[in-house]
Amino acid sequence: MKKFNVLFDEENCAIMPEDFGEYKTENIITTNSKMIDIINICLRIAKSDAPILITGDSGVGKELLSELVHKNSKRKKETFVKVNCAAIADNLKEAEFFGYEPGSFTGASKYGKKGLIELSQNGTLFLDEIGEMPLNLQSTLLRVLQDGKFVRVGGYKEIKSNIRLICATNKNLKSLVDKGLFRNDLYFRLNVIPITIPPLSERLDDIPLLALYFSNYFNNQYNSTKKLSRDLINRLISQSWNGNIRELKNTMERLVLISLNNVITIGDLKYVGSISQKTDIEDLSNFETNNFEINKPLKKLIEEFELDILKRSVDKYGSIRKAAKVLDVTPSTISRKLSKNYNESS
Ligand SMILES: Nc1ncnc2c1ncn2[C@@H]1O[C@H](COP(=O)(O)OP(=O)(O)OP(=O)(O)O)[C@@H](O)[C@H]1O
Ligand SMILES: [Mg+2]
Numbered sequence: 001m002k003k004f005n006v007l008f009d010e011e012n013c014a015i016m017p018e019d020f021g022e023y024k025t026e027n028i029i030t031t032n033s034k035m036i037d038i039i040n041i042c043l044r045i046a047k048s049d050a051p052i053l054i055t056g057d058s059g060v061g062k063e064l065l066s067e068l069v070h071k072n073s074k075r076k077k078e079t080f081v082k083v084n085c086a087a088i089a090d091n092l093k094e095a096e097f098f099g100y101e102p103g104s105f106t107g108a109s110k111y112g113k114k115g116l117i118e119l120s121q122n123g124t125l126f127l128d129e130i131g132e133m134p135l136n137l138q139s140t141l142l143r144v145l146q147d148g149k150f151v152r153v154g155g156y157k158e159i160k161s162n163i164r165l166i167c168a169t170n171k172n173l174k175s176l177v178d179k180g181l182f183r184n185d186l187y188f189r190l191n192v193i194p195i196t197i198p199p200l201s202e203r204l205d206d207i208p209l210l211a212l213y214f215s216n217y218f219n220n221q222y223n224s225t226k227k228l229s230r231d232l233i234n235r236l237i238s239q240s241w242n243g244n245i246r247e248l249k250n251t252m253e254r255l256v257l258i259s260l261n262n263v264i265t266i267g268d269l270k271y272v273g274s275i276s277q278k279t280d281i282e283d284l285s286n287f288e289t290n291n292f293e294i295n296k297p298l299k300k301l302i303e304e305f306e307l308d309i310l311k312r313s314v315d316k317y318g319s320i321r322k323a324a325k326v327l328d329v330t331p332s333t334i335s336r337k338l339s340k341n342y343n344e345s346s
Contacts, residue, residue: 004031006208006233013227013263016212026068028061029213032203038195039068045193046072051145051165053130053190055173056197059246059318062168063128065197070124075164078123083116086132093137095153104154117150117161124164130190131171131182142186165190200241200248207237210245214252215264222335226256229265243318250319258339310334 004023007015017023023031025039045052046069054062063082070080088096099115100108116125127133133141144150145165149158167190176182200206215228241247251272259268294301313323314334324331 004205004209006212008230009227011227011263012230014208014212014230014233016216020213023209026064026071028064028068029210030203030206031209032198032206034198035203035206038065038197041193042069042195043072045069047074049164050192051167051190052193052195053173054166054168054195054197056168056170057199057242057244058170059244060197060199061245062170062197063126065195066124066126066166066168069166070126070164073124073164075123079120080124080126081116081120082126082128084128085137086129093134094140097137097140098150098152100153101155104152108154112152115152117144117163118152118159120163122162124166127165127167129169130167131169131173131176133182135181135183138183138186142183142189145186145189200244204237207248208233210248211236211252214249215256218253218256222257224256225262226259227263229263231266232264232268235266235269246318250314253320254314254338257335307337310337314338 004017007017009015023029025043028035028039030036030039042052042065052066052069054065056062066082067080070076083096095105095108095113095115097115097117099113099118102108102110102112104112140150144161148162149160151158173182173187173191177184177187211228211233215226219225236248236251243250254272255264255268258271309327310323313327314320317323317326320331320334324334327334
């Protein structure tokens with residue numbers, strides 16, 4: 001893959017390269033040599049059934065890489081099942097994985113149910129946040145990997161398993177092993193092909209390319225044609241991105257949506273104030289109402305309060321879509337309210 005050099009037009013705005021496709025492998029955009037090596041390794045091993053363990057900080061693209069492997073494997077026409085190990089209800093963990101026979105526990109369906117292993121039969125099973133898997137389930141997973149077969153909860157018939165396993169984690173699994181929180185034998189089984197995706201801070205050359213790609217993507221989505229100024233590109237490169245590509249993507253979405261002019265500049269970063277000093281608000285219910293001086297009409301105060309909640313939620317959940325889900329409103333409600341306010345206040 002060739003090196004991307006950002007070029008600027010006569011207005012000092014970054015130019016979207018015409019040969020953009022050359023920096024794209026499936027949905028992964030990159031010009032960084034370490035990333036290109038990783039993609040090439042993944043394409044080479046995709047055809048085998050060897051398990052892959054993808055590690056890397058939050059938002060670096062672990063899930064995207066797992067999709068690349070599946071789409072380039074001989075299982076590409078079969079199912080790709082994604083599971084977040086941290087999100088499976090505690091009491092249902094075994095049944096979720098292995099399925100169950102009719103009536104095997106209180107609340108079980110009378111028809112029984114296929115588990116995740118059976119659902120990904122012949123396809124790929126992506127176990128996200130594998131570091132969160134409790135020890136008892138680790139033992140059962142290990143048995144499936146060793147024996148190549150499993151039994152539904154409450155059943156006796158052995159079912160032969162045929163799955164390709166891809167695991168991902170932003171934890172250091174080896175240190176979980178050292179602390180006794182992750183089984184050593186499972187670790188070695190999963191870690192046949194370890195892939196570590198570098199954080200954005202180690203691939204600054206990707207920032208202009210990704211910024212252009214995301215701004216173009218959101219321009220299309222929101223029907224705009226906003227360009228990126230040279231000073232903005234430089235600032236994005238020097239900025240710290242703890243949330244990695246996800247954070248850059250969200251920032252570009254907000255800039256495209258909220259900035260007023262056709263050229264997005266450093267000045268517009270005030271609309272995405274959180275990016276350098278990311279606030280970590282654990283609970284919106286701890287909201288500081290005392291910050292509000294009661295000196296305006298109630299309607300105005302409520303609007304300000306609402307706006308603060310919206311901004312904090314988008315920061316906390318990482319995207320307008322996710323915040324909308326939690327707040328039970330549509331993403332366009334959030335976008336509308338955010339942009340309305342910004343347009344009024346400037
Ligand atoms: N190289 C890339 N090109 C384009 N989009 C990317 C790239 N890397 C990541 N993204 C986008 O950034 C977001 C985060 O990526 P992804 O979900 O794969 O990260 P992750 O490492 O699984 O994060 P987490 O640890 O939080 O689960 C997604 O919207 C993804 O599409
Ligand atoms: Mg992920």
